[in-house]
Structures are given as structure tokens and as C-alpha cells.
Amino acid sequence: MKKIIGILGGMGPAATVDAMDKIVKNTPANRDQQHIPVIAVSFPDIPDRTTSIVSGGESPLNQMLAALKILEAAGAQCIIMPCNTAHYWYDELKSSTKTNFLNMIDITCHKIISEGINNVAILATTGTIKAGLYQAKLEKENIHCVVPDDTQQHYIMESILAYKSGDEERAYRLIKSVIDQLNHAGVAKFIMGCTEIPVILRREDNRDRYIDATEELVKCAVEWCCLDLNCI
């Protein structure tokens, strides 16, 4: 059997489904038995990450640690956590386990840096933006990040919350208006830096415009499991 990917998920549940779907689609396979084994722990009641970072709400760390222990006990060999904001607690999670635990933010930044992408806008939760998860890594490499202004950020967060509440149409409209604004202002590339965003923007044709953090994370995990390669 190939190595087992463990998904520390539920943040949100649709993003976990999207990550699993991308594992299947990124695995070269002609039949079931060639696919990668996956154990997903999707616990959507993990406290809200943005609320914790921005307003000092309940920390999600203990519940993320509990999910991580379940994955370890079940035999996961490569952990992924398809939630950008949750990477605020990555170091604490990583230091609690001996299992390989991929870092979505590092992997996405690595792609941006290695491809020489510049002038890139960050589409993410207010928690991810306020914590500077992407800015810190990209600016160190002299990559200019465009951070949405407060009004734009409000619309992006509203879009993510609208999707989580089941209103796909409103979610799409809200984020699309910000993307169009930034695009008219000269931004050509966008980091899908919240795992709900590739789901909200599923209908978009212009895929080259986006760097999908979920897709980058999954590709790295698939390479590691299939080929024993470290992609970062």
C-alpha cells in the first residue's frame, strides 16, 4: 500500500471535500487500487480561526491537536491541513508530532518564488491577512504582495462566510467584485489563500490567474506519497 495521507480537516467541511477531490484528480491511476489511501478527520466544530486571531476568541489549538492525534493513531504518514488560517498554529501542531506535516503556506510561497511571480494579491480570511501568514514569507523574498484594502477585505470575508452559510451565489458575487477591482488596478495574479475560495470560484474559466493553495498542497502530498519525493 502507498503511504497514507492524513487530512486534518473540517475547516470548513467543503474545503476538505475539495482537497480530497484534488488528491484523486492529481493521482496518476488507472484503477481504484492505484490511488492513494487517505484518512480524513473533518471536525467542523473546531473554533473559528479568524475570530481567535482577530478578536481573541476561543483558540482552536486543542481541538486541532485532538484531530491530529486521531490521524496519527489511525496510521497517517503525511499530514495536510487544508485551511490556510489554521497555519497560524502550524508550529505548535508540527512540534507535537513526529509525522511528516506539510505546510500549505510554505508550499504555496515556494511556487510563487520559484516561478518568479510578482505583484500578487492575497485573497484570504481576515485572520490570515492580519497574521501576515503570506506577507511575511513573500516580502522576505522581495515579492510585492497586494493586500486588499479594508473594504475589499470585508467583502472577501463576507464572501467566505456566505459560502459557509450555503449562499454560493452571493459568495461568488462578493469575491468576484473585489477580484475585478484589483484586476483593473493592475493585479494579474491572485493567491487563493483560503481553502473555500477555489470552491467559491469553481465556475471561473481563467484558471491561470490563480495560485490555488489547496492544489499546491495536494500536489506536494501526492508526490511525497507516490514517489517518495520531497517537493519542498
Next chain:
Amino acid sequence: MKKIIGILGGMGPAATVDAMDKIVKNTPANRDQQHIPVIAVSFPDIPDRTTSIVSGGESPLNQMLAALKILEAAGAQCIIMPCNTAHYWYDELKSSTKTNFLNMIDITCHKIISEGINNVAILATTGTIKAGLYQAKLEKENIHCVVPDDTQQHYIMESILAYKSGDEERAYRLIKSVIDQLNHAGVAKFIMGCTEIPVILRREDNRDRYIDATEELVKCAVEWCCLDLNCI
């Protein structure tokens, strides 16, 4: 926290993703924390179910039991197995656990019987058809099942295998030709009795024509977890 759904999956992996997606879509929720916790064990290297039933190939039972033990240890409280053919081993799996384990075939037949649906065609793997999983239960209730003839069944199985091999277009074409034939012969309702089939037929508009076994199973699990209801 709501009760945890455990998915004994990987048969195939895309069908497991479809079941998880349907859990999210069938749960009334306005934010992450209102969704149902899910633990999915997607082990695609479980031996092929149809080969075991039809040609006496390696039994998948031991590996299914191992996956079930992982789900139990991880805390799953309601097990679902989104693979119709795997229900050939349902009684053995069920008798090995004290956890609530829903039966997809029973739930789907219950819907057909309770809604008075008759003259219904079974779209399923050759393993499910040869084992008579649907026929036995429906004919006992005097419901006329249309079983595809050998040529039609060959096309259906080829369609399922084409999808598993990554050829979505061929998969769609093959199964659609059989559905059209049966429809012209007077069949109005079709059981999607293999969990790959709702994925293969995702683009179909005419949803009323189909009874989707995955959807019925998931709705029942969601009711059980949210409302403490037994739907069958």
C-alpha cells in the same frame, strides 16, 4: 459535538468524495460549526469487489474489517459504506461491530418501496447484479426490477471501469447509451446502484429519473446524526 459519521470508503475514492460532498450539502448549516463531524477512511487498495464475487478473486473482507476497526477506534458513531457491491459482505461487517452501520441497499430499497416506484432498472456493477443485492429485496415486495441484458451490463461495467481509469467522457457515453436504450424500451426510473454512477452522470439534468443510492444513504446518516432519528 454532533455524532460522528464514519465512512468506510475508497471503493472507489471518487465515490467517497461524492458521499462527503453530499453530507455537506444535505446538512442544514449556516456556519462550519453546525456541520457534522466525519471521519473517512478511504483505502482504495481494498481488492476489487466484482472480481471477488464473479470470478472468486481475493476477498476484500479482511481489508474492509481493518478499515472498520480504524473508524471504531477513531470514534465513529454511525458507519456508512458508499459502495453498493461491498454490501455483499455487509452482514459479516455488521456482526463484527457494535457501532450503528447503515445498509445502503436496504435504505435505497426502502425509498423505492415506500414511494411505490415500479418497473425500475438497476444500474450497478456486474458483482452487485450477479449477487442479486437489489433484486432479492425488491422482488420480495413485488416490485418489478429491470436487469440489463448481458450486452448492456457489459457496457455499464465498462463505463464504471472507464471512470475509475480517468476517462470521464467514455464513461458517460457508455452508460448513457444503455440508459437511452432502456428508456426507449419503457423504463422510466433507474437505480444508481453503483456509487461511481452519480459521479459519471453528474452532468445529467433529468435528476427525477434516478434514485441515487449514495444520496439516500447520506440523507439517512445526516438525519440520524442531527436529529437522532432512525430513517429506516
